[in-house]
Amino acid sequence: xxxxxxxxxxxxxxxxxxxxxxxxxxxxxxxxxxxxxxxxxxxxxxxxxxxxxxxxxxxxxxxxxxxxxxxxxxxxxxxxxxxxxxxxxxxxxxxxxxxxxxxxxxxxxxxxxxxxxxxxxxxxxxxxxxxxxxxxxxxxx
Amino acid sequence: xxxxxxxxxxxxxxxxxxxxxxxxxxxxxxxxxxxxxxxxxxxxxxxxxxxxxxxxxxxxxxxxxxxxxxxxxxxxxxxxxxxxxxxxxxxxxxxxxxxxxxxxxxxxxxxxxxxxxxxxxxxxxxxxxxxxxxxxxxxxxxxxxxxxxxxxxxxxxxxxxxxxxxxxxxxxxxxxxxxxxxxxxxxxxxxxxxxxxxxxxxxxxxxxxxxxxxxxxxxxxxxxxxxxxxxxxxxxxxxxxxxxxxxxxxxxxxxxxxxxxxxxxxxxxxxxxxxxxxxxxxxxxxxxxxxxxxxxxxxxxxxxxxxxxxxxxxxxxxxxxxxxxxxxxxxxxxxxxxxxxxxxxxxxxxxxxxxxxxxxxxxxxxxxxxxxxxxxxxxxxxxxxxxxxxxxxxxxxxxxxxxxxxxxxxxxxxxxxxxxxxxxxxxxxxxxxxxxxxxxxxxxxxxxxxxxxxxxxxxxxxxxxxxxxxxxxxxxxxxxxxxxxxxxxxxxxxxxxxxxxxx
Numbered sequence: 244x245x246x247x248x249x250x251x252x253x254x255x256x257x258x259x260x261x262x263x264x265x266x267x268x269x270x271x272x273x274x275x276x277x278x279x280x281x282x283x284x285x286x287x288x289x290x291x292x293x294x295x296x297x298x299x300x301x302x303x304x305x306x307x308x309x310x311x312x313x314x315x316x317x318x319x320x321x322x323x324x325x326x327x328x329x330x331x332x333x334x335x336x337x338x339x340x341x342x343x344x345x346x347x348x349x350x351x352x353x354x355x356x357x358x359x360x361x362x363x364x365x366x367x368x369x370x371x372x373x374x375x376x377x378x379x380x381x382x383x384x
Numbered sequence: 385x386x387x388x389x390x391x392x393x394x395x396x397x398x399x400x401x402x403x404x405x406x407x408x409x410x411x412x413x414x415x416x417x418x419x420x421x422x423x424x425x426x427x428x429x430x431x432x433x434x435x436x437x438x439x440x441x442x443x444x445x446x447x448x449x450x451x452x453x454x455x456x457x458x459x460x461x462x463x464x465x466x467x468x469x470x471x472x473x474x475x476x477x478x479x480x481x482x483x484x485x486x487x488x489x490x491x492x493x494x495x496x497x498x499x500x501x502x503x504x505x506x507x508x509x510x511x512x513x514x515x516x517x518x519x520x521x522x523x524x525x526x527x528x529x530x531x532x533x534x535x536x537x538x539x540x541x542x543x544x545x546x547x548x549x550x551x552x553x554x555x556x557x558x559x560x561x562x563x564x565x566x567x568x569x570x571x572x573x574x575x576x577x578x579x580x581x582x583x584x585x586x587x588x589x590x591x592x593x594x595x596x597x598x599x600x601x602x603x604x605x606x607x608x609x610x611x612x613x614x615x616x617x618x619x620x621x622x623x624x625x626x627x628x629x630x631x632x633x634x635x636x637x638x639x640x641x642x643x644x645x646x647x648x649x650x651x652x653x654x655x656x657x658x659x660x661x662x663x664x665x666x667x668x669x670x671x672x673x674x675x676x677x678x679x680x681x682x683x684x685x686x687x688x689x690x691x692x693x694x695x696x697x698x699x700x701x702x703x704x705x706x707x708x709x710x711x712x713x714x715x716x717x718x719x720x721x722x723x724x725x726x727x728x729x730x731x732x733x734x735x736x737x738x739x740x741x742x743x744x745x746x747x748x749x750x751x752x753x754x755x756x757x758x759x760x761x762x763x764x765x766x767x768x769x770x771x772x773x774x775x776x777x778x779x780x781x782x783x784x785x786x787x788x789x790x791x792x793x794x795x796x797x798x799x800x801x802x803x804x805x806x807x808x809x810x811x812x813x814x815x816x817x818x819x820x821x822x823x824x825x826x827x828x829x830x831x832x833x834x835x836x837x838x839x840x841x842x843x844x845x846x847x848x849x850x851x852x853x854x855x856x857x858x859x860x861x862x863x864x865x866x867x868x869x870x871x872x873x874x875x876x877x878x879x880x881x882x883x884x885x886x887x
């Protein structure tokens with residue numbers, strides 16, 4: 244049986260609500276008796292609301308979202324590249340890493356013209372350096 | 385009420401060369417960025433906020449408001465020229481704007497869009513300047529219980545009116561509120577959901593959340609949907625007939641009732657949280673078509689169609705600031721971002737703003753008036769220039785935006801931890817978009833979350849824990865009843881559409 248996308252989303256949301264209510268919040272929120280409401284009052288209410296809404300979404304007639312696995316793979320790839328870039332920036336700094344990050348993304352996107360590659364990989368980081376360091380007198384990551 | 389001295393002082397603060405330069409810069413940036421499909425003024429504001437740290441509050445906020453206003457003009461350019469709206473609210477402009485361009489009247493259409501935008505924007509600014517101070521006085525009489533009820537009303541309206549599904553809207557609102565729970569509990573300052581990361585003690589940084597969901601998520605989606613073409617070509621062509629390259633006074637005057645109707649619709653909808661400029665544009669278009677003697681001409685290049693949409697979507701900008709300045713409730717994502725800009729500069733939007741920062745507010749109003757004139761002037765001279773500039777390839781534009789987001793969030797929110805948060809929310813934003821959960825609702829709820837919780841705590845304290853005493857607060861009861869009615873009407877409308885097979 245093919246499950247509709249909304250049905251799957253509803254089940255995930257409801258499950259998330261239950262996990263939050265019974266697993267996460269007892270662990271991650273301190274119990275305090277001071278104050279008008281406890282620290283976990285509103286979070287618990289939101290989680291319960293998510294459970295209810297998730298169930299409603301799962302049982303109502305929903306839509307099947309068009310699945311494009313190519314797009315999904317590319318999205319994951321771009322996110323992975325940006326994450327790797329952030330990791331590298333934390334070790335080597337923005338000015339050293341950003342040209343490589345820009346080059347990777349532009350090449351995967353399909354850009355091949357040297358002038359635009361140069362502008363993206365060198366020109367833009369240089370502009371950002373000028374704007375942040377010289378004009379705003381702040382530091383780059 | 386704010387006294388005359390304060391008003392005059394505020395206006396004189398605004399009309400300085402320094403502020404003028406920032407408003408010009410904001411309008412230029414707004415027009416340019418909105419003309420690039422996929423970027424938009426909201427993203428530009430989010431990226432620009434961190435870069436305004438070093439400025440005084442007035443030029444900083446004036447610059448951002450300039451971006452908003454410029455954005456309402458710029459979005460029409462690609463909508464008219466290539467049938468690809470630069471902003472969602474310009475989708476309605478394409479209905480008649482693009483047919484006009486195909487008839488060789490591209491410049492006429494873009495200029496009329498400009499004039500209509502400025503007209504609608506000016507109308508709503510006048511309403512804003514006139515009603516916001518009295519409304520703020522009214523708002524000051526509201527206590528925590530009324531504020532709580534008002535927030536429930538705002539959530540009900542936002543959840544129901546944005547997007548196709550009330551349940552999905554409610555889920556998006558709940559997720560936004562949940563994200564707002566991360567950090568110190570507002571009553572006891574006990575850490576919640578920080579999982580050992582003390583960087584989260586003050587909560588998730590709004591710039592990281594907003595930029596992640598609005599900018600990075602959108603950019604990555606567009607990168608992934610690219611079919612191997614790296615160009616963003618926009619061409620301006622005309623048949624050489626001078627009459628097709630300008631808007632005559634007679635043509636502008638013939639659209640006066642249309643623009644007035646659009647401006648009123650935009651102002652009313654803009655003052656209501658969550659409805660936004662897209663709905664205003666389409667509503668104005670449909671009502672103009674319905675009122676027209678020649679409705680069949682719409683969709684085939686009728687200038688009234690362009691005037692209707694642009695006056696409405698621009699009128700929303702000024703009106704969005706009504707709930708923002710008077711109640712501290714953002715009417716849109718742009719307004720939520722403006723609130724974060726206010727707060728970064730140590731200003732708390734809300735009813736006390738007119739009392740405590742009256743001079744700044746009237747300075748802002750002065751800057752908005754300047755921005756309207758500049759929008760018109762810069763739009764007139766910049767039109768052909770924007771088209772050349774935005775012909776840069778998408779690859780360059782998107783990678784530039786990514787780098788600016790990384791640097792901006794790092795500056796705004798203290799380092800690469802916040803940039804990591806931005807990336808996580810970008811992934812969440814992509815998933816929400818893919819499965820049609822509204823990001824707009826999420827961000828507005830995320831922003832209102834702490835205030836909502838404080839209002840609940842204060843109301844509970846005021847009523848000594850007995851919520852049946854809410855019946856002693858008639859305004860709060862009225863707001864809650866209206867919220868229920870709104871939800872009922874939305875559910876009924878949704879059921880009607882399901883039965884008609886429309887969804």
